[in-house]
Amino acid sequence: MSLVELTQIRKSFGPVEVLKGVSLKVEKGEIVAIIGRSGSGKSTLLRCINGLEQVQAGRILVAGIDVTARNADLNALRERAGMVFQSYNLFPHLDVERNVTLALKLVKKLDREAAGKVARDVVTRVGLAEKLHAYPDELSGGQQQRVAIARSLAMQPALMLFDEITSALDPELVGEVLRVLEGVAKEGMTMMLVTHEMNFAKNVADRVIFMHEGRIHEDGPAREILQTPRTAELGSFLSAVLH
Amino acid sequence: MNYNFRFEILLRYQAEILQGVLLTLQLSVLTMVFGLIIGLGVAIAAGSPSKWLSVPARFYVETIRNTPLLVQLFIVFFGLPSLGLRLSADLAAVIALSINMGAYGAEILRAGFESVRRSQIEAGRSLGLTAAQTFRHVVLFQATKAIYPALASQFVLIMLATCVVSSIGVTELFHQAAFIDSRTYRSFEAYTLITLSYLILTLAFRALFSFIYWAVFVRRPAR
Amino acid sequence: MIREFAGADVVYLLLAARWTVALAIMAMLGGGLLGLVIAALRIVPFKPANWLAILYINLIQGTPLLGQLFIFFFGLPLIGIQVDAWTAAAISLSIYAAAFFGEIWRGALQSVSIRQWEAGASLGLTYGQRLFYVVLPQALRVAVAPTVGFLVQLIKNTSLTALIGFVELTRAGQIISGATFAPLRVYLVVAVVYFVICFSLSQMSRRLERKLHVAR
Numbered sequence: 001m002s003l004v005e006l007t008q009i010r011k012s013f014g015p016v017e018v019l020k021g022v023s024l025k026v027e028k029g030e031i032v033a034i035i036g037r038s039g040s041g042k043s044t045l046l047r048c049i050n051g052l053e054q055v056q057a058g059r060i061l062v063a064g065i066d067v068t069a070r071n072a073d074l075n076a077l078r079e080r081a082g083m084v085f086q087s088y089n090l091f092p093h094l095d096v097e098r099n100v101t102l103a104l105k106l107v108k109k110l111d112r113e114a115a116g117k118v119a120r121d122v123v124t125r126v127g128l129a130e131k132l133h134a135y136p137d138e139l140s141g142g143q144q145q146r147v148a149i150a151r152s153l154a155m156q157p158a159l160m161l162f163d164e165i166t167s168a169l170d171p172e173l174v175g176e177v178l179r180v181l182e183g184v185a186k187e188g189m190t191m192m193l194v195t196h197e198m199n200f201a202k203n204v205a206d207r208v209i210f211m212h213e214g215r216i217h218e219d220g221p222a223r224e225i226l227q228t229p230r231t232a233e234l235g236s237f238l239s240a241v242l243h
Numbered sequence: 244m245n246y247n248f249r250f251e252i253l254l255r256y257q258a259e260i261l262q263g264v265l266l267t268l269q270l271s272v273l274t275m276v277f278g279l280i281i282g283l284g285v286a287i288a289a290g291s292p293s294k295w296l297s298v299p300a301r302f303y304v305e306t307i308r309n310t311p312l313l314v315q316l317f318i319v320f321f322g323l324p325s326l327g328l329r330l331s332a333d334l335a336a337v338i339a340l341s342i343n344m345g346a347y348g349a350e351i352l353r354a355g356f357e358s359v360r361r362s363q364i365e366a367g368r369s370l371g372l373t374a375a376q377t378f379r380h381v382v383l384f385q386a387t388k389a390i391y392p393a394l395a396s397q398f399v400l401i402m403l404a405t406c407v408v409s410s411i412g413v414t415e416l417f418h419q420a421a422f423i424d425s426r427t428y429r430s431f432e433a434y435t436l437i438t439l440s441y442l443i444l445t446l447a448f449r450a451l452f453s454f455i456y457w458a459v460f461v462r463r464p465a466r
Numbered sequence: 467m468i469r470e471f472a473g474a475d476v477v478y479l480l481l482a483a484r485w486t487v488a489l490a491i492m493a494m495l496g497g498g499l500l501g502l503v504i505a506a507l508r509i510v511p512f513k514p515a516n517w518l519a520i521l522y523i524n525l526i527q528g529t530p531l532l533g534q535l536f537i538f539f540f541g542l543p544l545i546g547i548q549v550d551a552w553t554a555a556a557i558s559l560s561i562y563a564a565a566f567f568g569e570i571w572r573g574a575l576q577s578v579s580i581r582q583w584e585a586g587a588s589l590g591l592t593y594g595q596r597l598f599y600v601v602l603p604q605a606l607r608v609a610v611a612p613t614v615g616f617l618v619q620l621i622k623n624t625s626l627t628a629l630i631g632f633v634e635l636t637r638a639g640q641i642i643s644g645a646t647f648a649p650l651r652v653y654l655v656v657a658v659v660y661f662v663i664c665f666s667l668s669q670m671s672r673r674l675e676r677k678l679h680v681a682r
Contacts, residue, residue: 050369078371089366093384095463102380103370135463155370246544309618309664310657311625313636318657321643322650403530410629417532430540438533445528 001064003028003159003190004049009058009068011044018044020214021058028158031191033201033222036211037237042194045211046161049192050083063158079107082152086164088144090136090151096123097132100151108155122150126180142173146180153184160184162193198241202226210234250432256423260440263416267444270336270415271402275394277341278401282348286356289349300349307346313407315339320411336408340401347397355390356382388460395452399445406441416440471648476655482638483659489624489634492556494617497563504568509575519568526565532626534558539630551632559624566616574609575601611675618664618671625660635659 004026011019018041026032034042047053049060051067051074060067063080090099100122101115110118123132126146136144145165152160162181166174178200185191185204195201201208201222208225210218212233218225229235288300307315319342320335330338359382367377406417414422420437424430507519526534538561539554549557578601586596628637639656643649 052365052369074368075371075373078369083369085362085366085369087362089362091363091366091381091385093388093460103372106376106380107371151370305665305668306657306661309622309668310660311622311636313625313628314639314653314657314660317636317639317643318650318653322653325648325650399528403528406530406532407626407629409532417530420533420536431537431544434533434536434540438529438537441530441533442525442528446524 001061002026003030003063004192005059005061006045006049007059009048009055009060011041011048011053011055018214019048019055022214022216023058024209024216024219026159026190026192028190029188030207031185031205032193032207032209033205034192034194034209034211035196035198035201035237036217040211041214042211043163046083046163046192046194050081050161051077052083075107079155080157081159081161082155082157083161084145084148084152084163084165086167088136088141088148088168090144090148092136095133095135096128096139096147099136099147100154103151104154118154119150122154123147125153125183126150127176140173141169142176145169145173145177149177149180149184159190159192162191162195164194164196166195166197196241198226198238210237212237248432249429250436252427252429253423253432253436256419256426259419259422260416260437263414263419263437264440264444266414267402267405267416270340270405270408270413271398273337274340274344274401274405275398277337278344278348279352279394281341281345282350282352285345285349286352290353304346304349307343312339312343312404313410315343316407316411332408332412335411336405336413340405340408343404344397344401351390351393351397354393355386358389359385391456391460395449395456398452399448402444402448403441469646471642471646471651475642475646475652478642479635479638479652479655479659482633483635483663485632485634486621486624486636486660487663489552489555489559489627489632490617490621493559493563493620493624496556496560497567497620500560500564501567501571504564505571505575508568508572523565523569526562531558531562531623532629534562535626535630551627551630554630555624555627555632559620559627562623563616563620566619567613570612570616571605571609574605574612577608578604607678610678611671614667614671614674618667621664621667622660 002025004024006022006024008021008023009019010017010021020041022041022045034045036042044053048055049062049067051072055068058068062077065077065080066072067074067077091102094102097116097119100119101110101112104110104115104118105112108115120129120132123129126149128143128146128150131139131143131147136147139147148165165181166177169177174197178197181191181193181200182204193201193205205222207220208218208222209216210225210229210233218229218231218234225234226238229238285300285303288296289304291297291300316336316339319339320330320332323330323335363381363385364377367381368374372380405415409415409418409421412418417437420433423433423437427433504519504522507515508523510516535555535558538558539549539551542549542554542557582600582604583596586600591599624634625636627634628640631637633641635656639652643652646652
């Protein structure tokens with residue numbers, strides 16, 4: 001069984017149908033970049049997988065948990081699927097360490113010491129060991145985003161979802177975040193990323209999905225898709241973002 | 244003008260003034276506590292999708308905010324007995340003040356919870372925290388920080404407003420001015436002294452509240 | 467001589483409400499003029515003037531209005547000014563309103579970004595031209611809604627003058643309540659009259675805020 005299985009999901013906001021029947025399978029260890037114009041439904045797709053949005057039709061299975069079931073155990077799902085947001089969403093009243101340990105203590109029921117050890121470990125992995133006791137407003141955007149990645153990593157999820165995590169950053173800070181992502185990818189994490197960084201998608205992702213008007217328009221190996229688009233829509237999208 | 248100001252004779256009434264201060268503070272604290280409890284219920288009702296809850300809640304808030312506290316107090320103390328509900332002056336004062344504070348408390352609380360961005364809740368939920376855990380560990384602190392300044396100034400406003408209950412005979416601080424006046428016939432001195440006592444209380448509480456804000460929300464424990 | 471609470475009493479209350487409105491208008495005018503002075507003292511680049519304004523605002527906002535009313539009521543005669551309740555009330559409420567108007571208008575002036583002053587200066591406008599053509603028009607939009615909102619406070623606070631014996635709406639209610647022994651009905655009618663006045667102003671303030679906000 002695949003780690004993520006979407007079957008014909010449909011999602012509307014009021015009268016606007018954002019996802020018009022999306023089916024998709026993601027295997028363990030795969031790195032999938034989702035690209036497309038704004039409004040194509042790519043962020044919504046990610047949010048549905050994490051149960052932040054409810055779908056009107058279709059079925060979503062993540063690590064064997066039926067997200068779309070009426071009585072879905074969303075907390076169990078979210079323990080297994082971490083999510084990183086465009087706007088970092090660190091908790092402003094907690095320092096870096098406690099941002100990371102909060103869910104470890106409350107959800108994973110680790111004691112203070114064990115949680116602290118995990119926090120030091122993941123924060124070191126994103127290169128911010130010396131910022132363990134800094135507060136979010138004392139960090140740059142890039143550093144905050146790296147902490148957000150560490151916070152999600154600490155939960156040892158089976159799958160990580162990244163929603164345009166470099167879009168809010170100043171250009172000179174994008175690189176440090178992408179390097180952390182590459183590191184996570186090398187460790188074998190299953191990742192789904194909504195991104196505008198085409199070079200990153202080409203070099204790090206195994207597979208690229210191009211969303212267009214609420215549907216998956218193209219889906220295939222990253223280099224092949226990006227170098228030789230099969231459809232006119234992807235072609236015009238790529239020429240628009242690359243210039 | 245040949246009036247001799249005689250503030251010194253008021254010093255004899257220290258005990259009465261102190262007693263008045265204590266009652267004023269008791270009234271203010273009770274009003275704050277009950278008012279916030281009412282306000283929480285009203286804020287939840289006003290935001291509810293059910294019209295049966297939201298319409299009465301908004302009606303309450305608008306009615307209280309657009310009529311004077313003194314008239315509300317008179318309705319409770321002089322008006323309710325004609326419905327067979329006779330209250331002592333102290334109890335009527337606490338009830339009227341709390342009902343009044345409830346309307347302002349509802350607005351303050353609503354603004355506070357709205358100030359915590361939806362993305363913070365999503366971040367908590369996406370880490371696997373339950374709704375209750377997200378509220379307790381993510382929303383509550385941030386909302387408290389957001390509403391604290393409004394609550395602190397509301398406390399001072401209430402403390403100053405409590406003096407209207409002297410008009411129904413509650414022996415709080417302002418009432419002591421009338422008492423001292425009746426004993427000494429020194430009206431101007433008595434009312435000036437009592438009014439300035441409120442200023443001391445105001446400044447003291449503002450300083451205390453600023454310190455608490457700094458200690459709880461600004462200061463970051465060195466570790 | 468107990469009598470029924472009748473239609474004539476409602477008319478009496480409505481007539482008394484004129485004094486509530488008159489007092490509020492007096493305080494608005496007097497407080498408005500003095501408030502302009504306070505706002506100006508608060509923002510001029512001269513520290514002692516700023517301190518004076520801050521002292522004034524703290525003194526008024528840090529003490530109960532009821533206390534201020536009594537001080538003027540008993541105090542003015544001591545310095546040789548014979549006052550009736552109306553005069554004491556009008557002076558006291560004006561002084562009270564000035565502190566709030568001063569703060570509202572200072573906030574409005576300071577809400578206009580320093581860059582607007584700089585932009586005006588870069589076009590070669592004089593200080594006065596920058597103030598009247600660039601900053602004040604923007605500050606006025608910000609100030610209108612909270613100013614009208616404060617009028618609601620002012621109307622409600624005129625009720626306190628009943629306690630120094632000025633016959634406005636609340637005092638009239640006390641008088642009729644004493645004559646008819648129908649306090650609940652009397653004070654409910656009094657509350658309705660206040661509500662009609664204050665709610666209209668509140669709604670106006672909200673409409674202005676929306677309108678001026680959208681127009682920006």
